[in-house]
Amino acid sequence: MGKAPLVLGPMMRNVDQTSASIWVETSEAARVVVRAEARSWQARTFSVRGHHYALVEVDGLQPGSSIPYSLEVNGLQAWPELDSPFPPPVIPTLAAGRQLRLAFGSCRTSTDHGKSGNRTHGVDSLRAFALRLAREPEHRWPDLLLFLGDQVYADSTTKEMQKFIRARRNIKEPPGKELKDYEEYAELYRLAYSDEANRWLLSTVPSAMIFDDHDVRDDWNASLSWKRKMEATSWWHGRIVAGLTSYWVYQHLGNLSPAERATDPLWRRIAAYQAGNDDGGDRELDLTEDLEAFADRADKEPRSYRWSYCRDFGSTRLIVVDSRAARELAPERRALVDEDELAWLDEQLQGGFRHLLIGTSLPFLLPPGLHHVESWNEAMSEGAWGPLAGWIGERLRQAIDLEHWAAFQNSFREVAGLVQEVADGRRGPAPAIIAFLSGDVHYSYASEVQRSTGSRIVQAVCSPIRNPLPRLMRSFTAVMSYGVATPVGALVARSIKVPEPPFMWRGLKGPWFDNNLATLEDTVNGLAIRWEKGEADRKDPEHPRVREVARVLLEPRQAAAPPSAQPAGPPSAQQSARRSDPLQS
Incomplete structure (x- = not known):
């Protein structure tokens, strides 16, 4: 049996009244297609350290709509899975x-x-x-x-994550049970997002994210003394570059609105590739070098990126x-x-x-x-x-x-x-x-x-x-x-x-x-x-x-001006009566 076409996702990320961003990680270089209401939108994957990702920009939607969708990888339906016990995933746009x-x-x-x-x-x-x-x-x-x-916890790993680490390096050498590089971050994110119930939820409800210290390490940037202590280790530079690189891929990219992506230098590189203007032709865009250089600069010069x-x-x-x-x-x-x-x-x-x-x-x-x-x-x-x-x-x-x-x-x-x-x-x-x-x-x-x-x-x-x-x-x-x-x-x-x-x-x-x-x-x-x-x-x-x-x-x-009485959600939720208790679903 071959690899499953999807490693992670789809994840419903930034959604507004007329557009949605759908993120995936695939097992190989691929063309990813989203289909809904006889329409389709597509994107080619880009790679980072041998992992493959795509963000499909779905546009031209109706405000306040909630439409079922499917996702294909290289021509084969990958989501929803044919035997899924969960309701069909939907694209839920906002309503004015x-x-x-x-x-x-x-x-x-x-x-x-x-x-x-x-x-x-x-x-x-x-x-x-x-x-x-x-x-x-x-x-x-x-x-x-x-x-x-x-x-994700890069500094306090589970037994499952430690098993992965032991299979590729000596866990007794620094940084020990903590994460060392991008490959380990990719596995940590796979563990975080692969449970079938949470995966379904994230495929149909929009999400936004921000990091805290354990995404990198406990007390991250607590003080200048803390930072100097980390920089004196043999492994910190690799950790912070891998941490910010993977954060941009797995969390931050989906936070961006279409307008914000259009001004992001890394996304503009991806967009040029998607449009066929990159000199790589049909080859998959490898963003590793650009992304790691960006992460290194974002750490050393925080004002270089928001x-x-x-x-x-x-x-x-x-x-x-x-x-x-x-x-x-x-x-x-x-x-x-x-x-x-x-x-x-x-x-x-x-x-x-x-x-x-x-x-x-x-x-x-x-x-x-x-x-x-x-x-x-x-x-x-x-x-x-x-x-x-x-x-x-x-x-x-x-x-x-x-x-x-x-x-x-x-x-x-x-x-x-x-x-x-x-x-x-x-x-x-x-x-x-x-x-x-x-x-x-x-x-x-x-x-x-x-x-x-x-x-x-x-x-x-x-x-x-x-x-x-x-x-x-x-x-x-x-x-x-x-x-x-x-x-x-x-x-x-x-x-x-x-x-x-x-x-x-x-x-x-x-x-x-x-x-x-x-x-x-x-x-x-x-x-x-x-x-x-x-x-x-x-x-x-x-x-x-x-x-x-x-x-x-x-x-x-x-x-204050009263809010609209129209609730959000899938069609069944939109049609249901609102209960009198404001804290009841």
Whole structure:
């Protein structure tokens, strides 16, 4: 039996009112064709390190439509598989005036879904979500799946990944069980996206992504000291080049809109090849050299490329911020987002929207006590108490991950100021809700800035999708975040003369430590957010059910234009009646 034509995909990526981007990895050089409603669109594969990829641009679609499609590789149907138990995949375009429904979360490890995998990693909440959509099509489908970092773990590998590594190199030599090169990244992504339920879900629901530290390595760009330590190893350069190269291929390329792709130098190289203008003729375009040179430069010169992006969904704007690669680590200019990135974010933070969503893998608003501890640690690490205390602070920063927005006080205060301007109506009509959506911390919660006028400013965290903390670590995290850190944090921050935060915030829900996936929906009553987990019967571990963990309804403080009542989803979902409870699917 020959190789299956598809290694991964199809994945439904950037979708707007009239177009969709469908990504695949194939087992060999191929012509990939998407067929829907007697029309077809095609693309030839390009290669990176011997792997083959294509992104098919589907255009000329009707707004608000949901049409079944099939995908062929070299003339043979590869998707949907003929014996698939799942509903036909569809291309779901956006509709003008339709309110947004978005699912989000972060931190997902890839291992088996039987008893063993569930025992060590818990039930995959993304997979439970996929199975519910497949068996209950009356549930409204999200317009977007937003993955906020750590889609893959390059530094904490599973047994399956370690088996692959051992087959090709000595795992006792650096970097050991961690990833070394592109070939290992390609296998890691294959493990992450090949489960049949998740694969079906990603073939029919649009997705957007951003990296966090474990996509490359724990504490990635925590400080200049951390970066210098990595650069002194024999393997770091290969890791960062492979990590950014594979991220562009597997995650970032699909984030780009057609207009953004048209200005991307790498995509323009692919587009020229697709148009037959490349001197390679019918030979497959090998993008390896160009892409690795790009990745090397993106690491050394972060301002040379922007990983952040912005999407408008009717009356809701979503801004997804790179909080890892765009950092400025020089102590005198230390910032979580450099000047160019901050200027771009400044341009996107505007009023005139019903809701403004800011996706950042790292929570902007940590629990207040932990926020103070991180701000104290930053000042200590940067020398406020002298070199010895700075050395101790740096080791503490790396040991317990004190490197969120709170640990970059200049950036925190600058962004807080910009957001307050939007919330106060100084950048156009104030949105009803400004919500930071985040992950990373391996527990979930919701909190809100204390203010009586203008927009409500909230933080919603959903983490992990599948990678729970051990119970002992949960207790430590709870103490650090909500216990001793609360009274002690403010005291130590004042002791080192860290200024008070520009506003105060309080908890609305949480914390909880379940594997879960959150769903956010714009409703006539406000912004509704629900967190759900998967639960599996011991006798049937591979078919989990979904159970609600928590919910919150954020009602507008001031009047805002009501959203359209027309829901999104496949035809069956579009025709179903909307229930009275805004948090019900």
